[in-house]
Amino acid sequence: MATDSLGAAKAAKNDEFYTQWPDIEREMNAYLEYDPDVFRGKTVLLPCDDPEWSNFTKFFALHFTEYGLKKLISTSYAPDANRNGAYYAPTLFETEAPQFDPSRDMANGKLFVLEAKDISGDGKINIDDLQWSYLKGDGDFRSPEVTALRDEADIIITNPPFSLFREFVVWATDGGKKLSVIGNINSITYKEVFPLIQANQLWLGVTHFNMGMYFRVPAGFVWADTYKFEREQGGVKVNRVPGVCWLTNIEHGRRHEPLQLMTMDDNVRFNKKLKGQPYQHYDNFDAMDVPYTDAVPSDYDGVMGVPITFLDKYNPEQFEIVGSFNAGAHGDEIGATKTEIVTNGKSLLWNGPVIDKQPQYKRILIRRRHTE
Numbered sequence: 419m420a421t422d423s424l425g426a427a428k429a430a431k432n433d434e435f436y437t438q439w440p441d442i443e444r445e446m447n448a449y450l451e452y453d454p455d456v457f458r459g460k461t462v463l464l465p466c467d468d469p470e471w472s473n474f475t476k477f478f479a480l481h482f483t484e485y486g487l488k489k490l491i492s493t494s495y496a497p498d499a500n501r502n503g504a505y506y507a508p509t510l511f512e513t514e515a516p517q518f519d520p521s522r523d524m525a526n527g528k529l530f531v532l533e534a535k536d537i538s539g540d541g542k543i544n545i546d547d548l549q550w551s552y553l554k555g556d557g558d559f560r561s562p563e564v565t566a567l568r569d570e571a572d573i574i575i576t577n578p579p580f581s582l583f584r585e586f587v588v589w590a591t592d593g594g595k596k597l598s599v600i601g602n603i604n605s606i607t608y609k610e611v612f613p614l615i616q617a618n619q620l621w622l623g624v625t626h627f628n629m630g631m632y633f634r635v636p637a638g639f640v641w642a643d644t645y646k647f648e649r650e651q652g653g654v655k656v657n658r659v660p661g662v663c664w665l666t667n668i669e670h671g672r673r674h675e676p677l678q679l680m681t682m683d684d685n686v687r688f689n690k691k692l693k694g695q696p697y698q699h700y701d702n703f704d705a706m707d708v709p710y711t712d713a714v715p716s717d718y719d720g721v722m723g724v725p726i727t728f729l730d731k732y733n734p735e736q737f738e739i740v741g742s743f744n745a746g747a748h749g750d751e752i753g754a755t756k757t758e759i760v761t762n763g764k765s766l767l768w769n770g771p772v773i774d775k776q777p778q779y780k781r782i783l784i785r786r787r788h789t790e
C-alpha cells in the first residue's frame with residue numbers, strides 16, 4: 419500500500435511537467451516543413467492545458483493567423499481535482515474577468531477559445547482575443563464535454579499527464595483525429611500503443627527521444643536525490659526527463675529519410691559496437707538479433723529483432739514492422755517458443771527470444787522492404 423501511494427504520488431508529480439516553447443516549436447516546425455498548410459482551416463484542441471501555465475496555448479495563439487487556424491480550443495483541469503494542484507493560485511487574467519467566480523474557480527475546469535475575431539480591437543488575432551469560461555465539470559479529458567470538444571477538433575496536441583498516457587492515447591485515437599502528444603518512450607511498448615505503431619497509424623515525432631527533454635516545473639518542485647542535470651534554464655525551474663518522445667500521426671520529413679546501412683560483412687568489420695562479433699540468431703524464434711540500431715544491415719532479407727530505439731530512425735518505405743517481443747505487453751505479438759533459461763542459478767521458462775540460453779529483452783521485429 420505504502421509503495422503504491424508513493425508510486426501514485428511520483429506519477430502525479432510528473433504530471434505537472436510543463437513543456438518548453440522551443441520543444442513545441444521544433445516539433446511543429448517539422449510538420450509545417452512537410453506541409454505548410456497542415457494547420458490551415460483547422461480546429462486545434464489543446465486538452466490538459468492551462469494558458470497561465472502552458473506554452474501550447476501561447477504558441478498557437480501567436481501563430482493563429484500565420485498558420486491559418488480556424489479555431490483554437492484549450493481546456494484546463496480543475497485545481498481541486500488535481501492531486502498536485504496545491505500550488506494553484508488564480509492570476510489577474512482570471513480574477514479581473516467579469517466571469518470570475520471564486521465558488522467555481524477551484525472545482526471547475528476552464529475552456530479557452532480563440533477564433534478569428536479581433537475582440538481586443540488591436541487589429542491582430544492573438545492571446546488578447548482569447549475568451550474563457552468555466553466548464554460544467556472538472557475538465558477531465560474523459561468527460562463528455564471535453565470529449566465533445568475532441569469530436570469538434572481536427573488536431574489534438576498536448577503533453578498529457580504521464581500517469582494517464584495510455585488512456586489519453588486511446589481517447590484521442592478513438593476520435594480518429596490528427597494527434598501530436600508527448601509521452602515516455604516506454605509507452606511505445608504499451609499494448610494500447612504498439613499495435614498503432616505497427617499499423618502505421620502512429621509514429622515518433624522528429625525530436626530524438628535519446629536527448630530527453632527539460633520541462634518547466636512548479637515552484638514547490640523537489641528534485642530527486644539522484645537528479646544531476648540542469649535545474650534552471652533562462653530563469654525557469656526545470657527537470658530533465660530522459661526517454662521522452664512525441665507520438666503523432668502527422669506527417670514529417672524525417673520518417674521518409676532512409677536509414678543509411680552497411681552490409682552485414684561491413685558491419686562486423688567496421689561497426690565498433692559489434693566488436694567483430696557475427697550476428698546471432700535466436701535459439702527459439704526464426705529471426706536474427708541486431709543489438710544496435712546502427713548495425714541494421716542492408717543485405718538481410720529475413721526478420722530482424724532490433725532495439726526500440728530503432729523507431730527514432732524508422733522509415734516505413736524502407737522497413738515493415740512485423741511484430742515485437744515484450745512478454746505479452748505489446749498485445750498481439752509474435753510468440754517465441756518457451757525456452758528454458760538459467761538466471762541467478764534458477765531455471766525458468768522464458769517466452770521471449772533467447773540466445774545461448776540468455777534472455778533477450780524488448781525487441782521490435784522488422785523486415786526490409788524491397789522497393790527496387
Ligand SMILES: C[S@@+](CC[C@H](N)C(=O)[O-])C[C@H]1O[C@@H](n2cnc3c(N)ncnc32)[C@H](O)[C@@H]1O
Nearest residue numbers: 433435436437466467472495558559577578579
Ligand atoms: C504534464 S502536464 C502538461 C501541461 C501542459 N499541456 C504542458 O505541456 O505544458 C499535464 C496536465 O494535465 C492535467 N491533468 C491531470 N489529469 C488530468 C485529467 N484527468 N484530465 C485533464 N487534465 C489532466 C494536469 O493538471 C497537468 O496540468
